[in-house]
Amino acid sequence: MSGLAGLYQQVILDHSREKHGFGLEPTADASSHQLNPTCGDQLTLQLHASDGVISSVTWEGAGCSISMASASLLSDLAPGLSLDDARERIALFRELMHSRGAGIDDEDELLGDAIVLEGVSKYVARVKCAMLAWVALEADLAQLDASR
Amino acid sequence: MPLPAGTTTELARPLTDDDVLLLRRDFPALQQQVNGHELVYLDSGATSQKPISVLDAERSFYERENSAVHRGAHTLAANATELFENARTTVARFVGARENEIVWTSNATEGLNLIAYGMSNASVGRGGADAARFVLTEGDEILTTEGEHHANLVPWQELAARTGATLRHIPVDDDGTLRMEEAERLITDRTKLVTFTHVSNVTGVINPVEELVRMAHAVGALVVLDACQSAPHRVLDLAALDVDFAVFSGHKMLAPTGIGVLYGRAELLDALPPFLTGGSMITTVTLEASGYLPAPQRFEAGTQKVSQAIALAAAIDYLSAVGMDRIERWETELGARLVDGFSAIPGVRVLGPAAGVHRAGLASVDVEGVHAHDVGQFLDDRGIAVRVGHHCAQPLHRRFGVTASTRASAYLYNTTADVDAAIDGMAAVREFFGVTS
Numbered sequence: 001m002s003g004l005a006g007l008y009q010q011v012i013l014d015h016s017r018e019k020h021g022f023g024l025e026p027t028a029d030a031s032s033h034q035l036n037p038t039c040g041d042q043l044t045l046q047l048h049a050s051d052g053v054i055s056s057v058t059w060e061g062a063g064c065s066i067s068m069a070s071a072s073l074l075s076d077l078a079p080g081l082s083l084d085d086a087r088e089r090i091a092l093f094r095e096l097m098h099s100r101g102a103g104i105d106d107e108d109e110l111l112g113d114a115i116v117l118e119g120v121s122k123y124v125a126r127v128k129c130a131m132l133a134w135v136a137l138e139a140d141l142a143q144l145d146a147s148r
Numbered sequence: 149m150p151l152p153a154g155t156t157t158e159l160a161r162p163l164t165d166d167d168v169l170l171l172r173r174d175f176p177a178l179q180q181q182v183n184g185h186e187l188v189y190l191d192s193g194a195t196s197q198k199p200i201s202v203l204d205a206e207r208s209f210y211e212r213e214n215s216a217v218h219r220g221a222h223t224l225a226a227n228a229t230e231l232f233e234n235a236r237t238t239v240a241r242f243v244g245a246r247e248n249e250i251v252w253t254s255n256a257t258e259g260l261n262l263i264a265y266g267m268s269n270a271s272v273g274r275g276g277a278d279a280a281r282f283v284l285t286e287g288d289e290i291l292t293t294e295g296e297h298h299a300n301l302v303p304w305q306e307l308a309a310r311t312g313a314t315l316r317h318i319p320v321d322d323d324g325t326l327r328m329e330e331a332e333r334l335i336t337d338r339t340k341l342v343t344f345t346h347v348s349n350v351t352g353v354i355n356p357v358e359e360l361v362r363m364a365h366a367v368g369a370l371v372v373l374d375a376c377q378s379a380p381h382r383v384l385d386l387a388a389l390d391v392d393f394a395v396f397s398g399h400k401m402l403a404p405t406g407i408g409v410l411y412g413r414a415e416l417l418d419a420l421p422p423f424l425t426g427g428s429m430i431t432t433v434t435l436e437a438s439g440y441l442p443a444p445q446r447f448e449a450g451t452q453k454v455s456q457a458i459a460l461a462a463a464i465d466y467l468s469a470v471g472m473d474r475i476e477r478w479e480t481e482l483g484a485r486l487v488d489g490f491s492a493i494p495g496v497r498v499l500g501p502a503a504g505v506h507r508a509g510l511a512s513v514d515v516e517g518v519h520a521h522d523v524g525q526f527l528d529d530r531g532i533a534v535r536v537g538h539h540c541a542q543p544l545h546r547r548f549g550v551t552a553s554t555r556a557s558a559y560l561y562n563t564t565a566d567v568d569a570a571i572d573g574m575a576a577v578r579e580f581f582g583v584t585s
């Protein structure tokens with residue numbers, strides 16, 4: 001799919017409205033706040049984990065459809081992943097975002113539905129929007145490491 | 149100087165779409181396709197496109213006169229200096245000032261910082277008794293507004309922090325106009341400086357300069373005018389407006405980046421301590437201390453933006469040949485058309501004055517249920533360039549209850565068809581993102 005339809009696939013528009021994982025819990029094992037100062041997008045993302053496995057990711061924030069959909073897709077993907085797996089998926093997603101439309105071979109399925117964000121990689125200015133939630137999760141994982 | 153292509157000699161006749169299409173031929177960047185559509189450039193509030201005469205002026209300087217100005221005795225240096233100083237004259241005439249009241253800066257932001265740091269330096273005793281009126285201490289107040297670009301806010305926050313002065317602001321109404329009864333209350337004997345934008349880069353509101361100047365001068369306060377969104381678009385006479393300082397940027401008025409202007413009343417500029425110091429701004433230098441040249445040179449330390457200043461003069465020649473009065477009228481028409489069109493779209497809220505109220509040729513909107521970034525992306529797909537985000541005015545966006553907006557801003561090279569394309573695009577946004585109810 002090319003052009004606007006490739007960027008804003010229906011799955012993305014749906015997630016941007018449905019926002020899976022939206023709503024913060026009173027406590028979390030780690031939490032971080034991320035801000036994109038150029039456009040004002042921001043979100044707080046909580047990590048809930050036990051025995052080295054993510055049980056859920058919850059978040060609240062405001063921003064464009066890409067940043068919101070990306071957070072929603074991440075909270076679908078994360079549950080059940082080990083902390084190391086989560087780190088690996090973040091790295092893979094970053095690689096996808098920096099692929100400038102080329103995508104990543106083979107390992108697509110590791111990202112689940114989040115692969116629909118591939119179209120964002122053609123729009124360099126929007127990569128930051130898609131990365132926002134993933135950078136937040138990365139910060140949460142670092143917090144867990146530091147507190148261990 | 150030959151008139152730019154497309155200009156007519158009947159200067160009083162209002163511009164028409166046909167005139168504008170002729171003018172547009174002078175702008176190479178406007179002759180391109182974006183995403184398969186003819187480019188519709190509606191982001192001149194951020195930065196303008198450049199006509200060939202401006203590009204040629206800069207290139208021609210480098211092909212002929214290029215050399216160091218105000219230094220050296222050779223012919224090229226003399227010719228370069230002459231062009232550079234003629235450019236200053238062109239700018240001075242354009243805004244109703246004298247040559248020694250025009251200081252080159254790199255942009256408006258630097259101009260505002262120059263004033264703030266000059267006052268800061270005066271406040272620690274630099275500049276002696278002559279600079280007394282720039283001294284700020286605890287109890288003094290700097291007054292700005294809720295509607296400023298960050299460039300006319302942050303430097304004053306810093307100045308207040310360095311001097312102990314208090315920064316206050318005139319609030320705006322729901323429609324973005326200044327609450328003048330609050331201005332009346334806030335401008336007191338404690339007020340030392342009042343600084344505000346002439347035209348808002350978010351709402352297009354045209355602030356009542358004369359009234360604010362009268363109120364500020366009645367208490368002996370200095371007035372700084374941010375003319376970034378007025379100098380490129382309107383007839384501007386700074387002496388008649390009676391402001392003490394004003395700033396604007398060349399890149400928003402057909403000139404290259406890297407050149408801006410600070411205007412200051414001569415006696416003020418000669419008394420204000422310098423901001424940047426070094427070569428070219430001194431009289432006698434010893435190992436211990438230095439004397440400084442009068443304005444404007446005392447503010448022009450180091451190698452100057454020579455080709456850019458010359459290109460700015462070419463830009464002003466272009467604007468003047470078309471006629472600032474005609475440009476102002478044309479853009480008023482485009483602004484009204486934008487606001488009428490946007491306001492008629494369900495779910496689209498225009499920030500600032502309602503349709504029918506006089507404003508500059510720009511409009512920012514909030515689209516219910518669709519983030520500005522997505523609106524901008526959608527329009528870009530149709531080849532329409534607009535600005536999204538907070539436009540460097542976070543406090544004003546907060547006042548309107550939004551974090552970001554989408555702004556369409558017109559210039560002399562935009563047609564009514566450009567405006568209509570933006571309106572048509574805007575009307576299709578909510579359906580595309582599936583938020584129509």
Ligand SMILES: Cc1ncc(COP(=O)(O)O)c(C=O)c1O
Pocket residue numbers: 193194255256257258297299300345347348349374376377397540
């Ligand atoms: C009202 C206003 N003031 C100040 C500025 C700052 O101009 P510059 O970035 O060229 O210094 C701008 C430009 O965005 C503006 O619109």
